[in-house]
Amino acid sequence: MTDEATMKAKQGERLKLILHDHGMKQKEFANKIYVSEQTVTKWITGKARIPQDRIDQILELFPTPPLNKYEESIRINQKFIDMAKYRREWLLGKDDYQSLAQMAISDLGKKITRIDQLDKGFRLILESIGITAKTATVKIGKDDEHFVITNKEELSLMNKPESEITIDDLTQITLLSEEGDSIIMTAQEYDQLEKEVKDFIEFKITRLREEKR
Numbered sequence: 001m002t003d004e005a006t007m008k009a010k011q012g013e014r015l016k017l018i019l020h021d022h023g024m025k026q027k028e029f030a031n032k033i034y035v036s037e038q039t040v041t042k043w044i045t046g047k048a049r050i051p052q053d054r055i056d057q058i059l060e061l062f063p064t065p066p067l068n069k070y071e072e073s074i075r076i077n078q079k080f081i082d083m084a085k086y087r088r089e090w091l092l093g094k095d096d097y098q099s100l101a102q103m104a105i106s107d108l109g110k111k112i113t114r115i116d117q118l119d120k121g122f123r124l125i126l127e128s129i130g131i132t133a134k135t136a137t138v139k140i141g142k143d144d145e146h147f148v149i150t151n152k153e154e155l156s157l158m159n160k161p162e163s164e165i166t167i168d169d170l171t172q173i174t175l176l177s178e179e180g181d182s183i184i185m186t187a188q189e190y191d192q193l194e195k196e197v198k199d200f201i202e203f204k205i206t207r208l209r210e211e212k213r
Contacts, residue, residue, distance in 0.1 A: 010093030011044035016044045018062050018086065033057045057092055057104060065099070120192045130178040133190070 019029055030037045033054060042048040042068055050058070062082040083101045090098045097103035099138070173190040175183045185193070 004049075005046065007093040011048040011050050011091065012044045013097075014091050015040075015050065015058065015091070018058065018091075019044075021065055022062055029061075032061060050091075055088060058091065059086055059088060111206050122197065125197065126175070132176045134174045134176060135172070135187075 010198070019026065026040045027037050030040045035054070040050070043050050043054075058188060064086065084099050087097060089094075089095050095103075123133055173185050173187060175185070
C-alpha cells in the first residue's frame with residue numbers, strides 16, 4: 001500500500017469510528033455536511049481523500065468524542081473540552097493521537113511512569129530522613145479518550161499550548177513523611193528540589209575536600 005493509499009485508509013477508518021461513536025448513519029452525516037452518500041462511502045472505504053474543508057466541517061460537527069455522564073457534568077470547563085477534542089492531524093491520518101489528552105500521555109501507553117524516572121539516589125536520600133515520594137497522573141476516562149479532571153492543580157496545566165504539553169505536566173508528586181504529613185508538588189518542582197539538594201551535597205563535599213588539603 002502506497003503512502004497515499006495508507007493516508008486515505010486511515011482517514012476512512014477514523015471517520016467511520018467518529019460516526020460509530022456518535023451513532024450517526026452515513027446518509028445523515030452526508031446530509032449534514034451537504035455531500036452525497038456516495039462521497040462519504042468513498043471516504044470511509046479509503047477510495048478518496050477527505051478534503052481540508054470537509055475535515056473542518058467534521059471537526060465542527062463532532063468536536064469531541066461522546067462524553068459520559070460525569071464528563072457531561074463538567075463539560076462547561078473549556079480547558080477540559082480542548083483536551084478531549086479530536087485532533088486534525090489524527091483525522092488526516094498524520095499521527096495516531098486522537099486527542100490532545102492521548103498525545104500528552106503517550107508515554108503512559110508505553111508503560112512508562114514518572115516514578116520510574118525519579119533518581120534512585122535522591123529517593124534513597126529522602127527515605128533516609130523518613131520521606132517517601134509517590135506519584136499520581138491525571139486520570140483518563142473510558143478507553144483513554146478523555147481527561148477526568150480530579151483537582152484544581154490539574155486544571156492549571158491545561159493553560160499550556162498543545163505543542164508544550166509533556167508527561168511531566170500530567171504528573172504530581174507527593175512527599176510523605178513518617179508522621180503522615182504531605183507536600184504535593186509538580187514534577188518540575190520535584191526536579192528543582194532534587195537539583196538543589198544535589199547541588200548542596202556537591203558543595204559540602206567540595207568544601208570538605210578543601211578543608212582536608
